[in-house]
Amino acid sequence: MLEIKNLTAAIEGKEILRGVDLIVPDGEIHAIMGPNGAGKSTLSYVLSGREGYEVTGGSATYNGQNILDMPPEARAAAGIFLAFQYPVELPGVGNANFIRTAVNAVRRARGEPELDAVAFLKAARAELKKLSMPDDMLKRNVNVGFSGGEKKRNEVLQMALLQPGLAILDETDSGLDIDALKIVAEGVNALRSSKFSALVITHYQRLLDHIVPDRVHVLSSGRIVRSGGPELALELEAHGYAGQAAAGQEAA
Amino acid sequence: MTALPTRKLEAWRYTDLKSLASVSFADAVPGLAPLGLPDLGVPRLIFVNGIYDAQRSTPPDFLSGFARVAEASDQPLALINAEQAHDGVTITVPDDTDAGAVLLISYAAAENPIAFHPRHRITLGMGARLTLIEIAMGQGVYWHNPVTDIALHENAKLQHYQLQNESIEAFHLATIRAKIAASAAYVSFSMVQGAKLSRAEFHPTLMGVGAVTQLNAAQLLRGQQHGDYTCVVKHDAPNCASRQVVKSVMDDHARGVFQGRIEVARAAQKTDGYQMSQALLLSDGAEMDIKPELEIFADDVKCSHGATIGALDPEQIFYLRSRGISEDQARAMLIRAFLNEALEPVSHAAARGLFEAAIDKWWAEK
Numbered sequence: 364m365l366e367i368k369n370l371t372a373a374i375e376g377k378e379i380l381r382g383v384d385l386i387v388p389d390g391e392i393h394a395i396m397g398p399n400g401a402g403k404s405t406l407s408y409v410l411s412g413r414e415g416y417e418v419t420g421g422s423a424t425y426n427g428q429n430i431l432d433m434p435p436e437a438r439a440a441a442g443i444f445l446a447f448q449y450p451v452e453l454p455g456v457g458n459a460n461f462i463r464t465a466v467n468a469v470r471r472a473r474g475e476p477e478l479d480a481v482a483f484l485k486a487a488r489a490e491l492k493k494l495s496m497p498d499d500m501l502k503r504n505v506n507v508g509f510s511g512g513e514k515k516r517n518e519v520l521q522m523a524l525l526q527p528g529l530a531i532l533d534e535t536d537s538g539l540d541i542d543a544l545k546i547v548a549e550g551v552n553a554l555r556s557s558k559f560s561a562l563v564i565t566h567y568q569r570l571l572d573h574i575v576p577d578r579v580h581v582l583s584s585g586r587i588v589r590s591g592g593p594e595l596a597l598e599l600e601a602h603g604y605a606g607q608a609a610a611g612q613e614a615a
Numbered sequence: 616m617t618a619l620p621t622r623k624l625e626a627w628r629y630t631d632l633k634s635l636a637s638v639s640f641a642d643a644v645p646g647l648a649p650l651g652l653p654d655l656g657v658p659r660l661i662f663v664n665g666i667y668d669a670q671r672s673t674p675p676d677f678l679s680g681f682a683r684v685a686e687a688s689d690q691p692l693a694l695i696n697a698e699q700a701h702d703g704v705t706i707t708v709p710d711d712t713d714a715g716a717v718l719l720i721s722y723a724a725a726e727n728p729i730a731f732h733p734r735h736r737i738t739l740g741m742g743a744r745l746t747l748i749e750i751a752m753g754q755g756v757y758w759h760n761p762v763t764d765i766a767l768h769e770n771a772k773l774q775h776y777q778l779q780n781e782s783i784e785a786f787h788l789a790t791i792r793a794k795i796a797a798s799a800a801y802v803s804f805s806m807v808q809g810a811k812l813s814r815a816e817f818h819p820t821l822m823g824v825g826a827v828t829q830l831n832a833a834q835l836l837r838g839q840q841h842g843d844y845t846c847v848v849k850h851d852a853p854n855c856a857s858r859q860v861v862k863s864v865m866d867d868h869a870r871g872v873f874q875g876r877i878e879v880a881r882a883a884q885k886t887d888g889y890q891m892s893q894a895l896l897l898s899d900g901a902e903m904d905i906k907p908e909l910e911i912f913a914d915d916v917k918c919s920h921g922a923t924i925g926a927l928d929p930e931q932i933f934y935l936r937s938r939g940i941s942e943d944q945a946r947a948m949l950i951r952a953f954l955n956e957a958l959e960p961v962s963h964a965a966a967r968g969l970f971e972a973a974i975d976k977w978w979a980e981k
Contacts, residue, residue: 451933455952468941
């Protein structure tokens with residue numbers, strides 16, 4: 364379970380998160396929606412441990428562990444996965460080598476046996492098939508020359524193989540056409556179980572047609588200003604974000 | 616003895632030999648090679664303190680003894696070498712013969728500083744082939760000043776791989792000259808990790824139509840090391856190609872130098888020249904000096920060069936770490952990826968393994 368309490372965080376002294384409270388129980392998918400500049404990406408980076416984001420107050424625990432003090436690799440080992448809004452290109456690093464190194468690093472940290480090259484390739488090929496990705500995706504350099512859709516599918520491939528307990532999807536729908544969107548959504552839905560939870564960060568409602576969330580939260584000016592069921596996403600789509608912050612202030 | 620070059624010479628502007636000049640070196644004395652020198656399963660020539668160790672060597676075919684040759688150039692270090700040389704390898708591969716691979720190890724160790732100046736001559740007849748793998752290593756203070764003269768006749772191909780892993784107190788100043796006839800190829804990869812101060816100077820001359828050279832290098836330096844990789848590629852005939860990819864990784868207060876000069880003679884029409892030098896600086900105190908030079912007298916040529924100096928990308932490191940890979944391993948992966956392109960010409964499996972192990976060891980020893 365992810366538990367965030369009164370979390371505040373700043374970049375270069377500028378406060379972006381101003382007291383976020385959020386609980387994502389195991390087995391649930393929660394969506395975070397909000398206007399540009401609300402702090403959505405900052406929340407995802409703070410939870411995954413990117414440098415340059417200073418936590419100024421509050422707490423975030425995953426399965427009872429304080430994650431904010433952990434280096435990014437330890438968070439990954441604990442089961443947290445961030446699907447990047449802009450996946451990073453790694454020229455000279457083969458995709459298969461990268462993913463296998465990651466999978467084995469995480470398996471080692473979790474006390475599980477490492478996968479040899481044959482076992483890894485078998486597992487990777489099975490996932491590629493589900494994602495309608497060609498096998499040669501593994502031979503290419505990580506994200507180099509990938510289209511926007513291929514990059515996002517590569518994120519989902521990594522997620523499927525790393526088997527996280529908590530996935531944070533940062534605007535995974537941006538830059539995707541409807542077919543790619545469906546494939547990505549299927550990849551997330553395939554992981555759904557009582558032990559898997561996800562935080563789906565998105566600006567638009569359309570991804571939520573395919574990954575139906577249990578709860579929807581509105582992040583505005585660094586705070587969760589409203590929470591509700593899936594119908595809240597539809598309401599936001601119809602009426603926009605204007606007025607949400609004010610409504611949240613009154614409620615708080 | 617011919618005087619050492621000083622920084623007043625343009626070619627030596629970035630490499631100061633004062634620290635070498637301040638040491639008094641004795642002539643080399645025979646020494647004992649340690650057990651466990653690298654063995655790649657190919658004929659092996661071992662030099663200890665610059666002297667051929669016949670007992671430990673398993674000589675290849677086409678080997679003949681050292682022969683003194685008058686020095687024709689005005690290169691100070693080659694002149695010093697010519698004055699002092701008393702040993703070296705001469706390999707002459709006959710026409711249309713594939714001589715396989717040969718490993719040449721130079722090992723040095725002595726109680727007091729010594730200097731040695733081996734002179735090697737590699738000649739490949741028409742259509743001949745050879746892979747020469749060199750490792751330079753040792754302990755303590757010494758000055759290794761080898762000169763290698765290479766002559767490749769038509770259609771010959773030499774793959775020349777060098778691992779410079781000298782003692783951290785040593786001086787290594789190497790001169791490699793190659794005359795490349797029509798349709799012949801000189802393919803070189805040089806990895807520099809050792810020595811307090813080193814310079815490898817390559818002088819390939821493309822003399823016949825369709826001659827090719829690939830000069831790649833990787834410098835991995837740390838501490839107070841100084842490494843200089845200098846090339847002068849001469850295009851003297853039409854339709855020749857030269858390719859260079861030089862990658863440097865500098866940590867701590869290390870200083871790297873790359874000087875790359877491409878000279879295209881009037882006759883060398885349709886020259887295809889490419890040069891890329893990239894450096895990664897891993898610390899604030901590291902330094903890299905890059906000096907590309909093109910001198911073109913022909914009017915129908917394609918020559919390009921580029922140089923970049925940067926640091927590891929924090930975004931890439933974070934991406935790897937977010938997938939569970941430790942920071943140390945993430946850096947190692949990115950450095951390895953950075954070096955990949957330079958290693959491309961190393962097609963010989965055992966040589967490739969040698970360099971990859973050397974990269975891993977370099978990183979593990981930090």
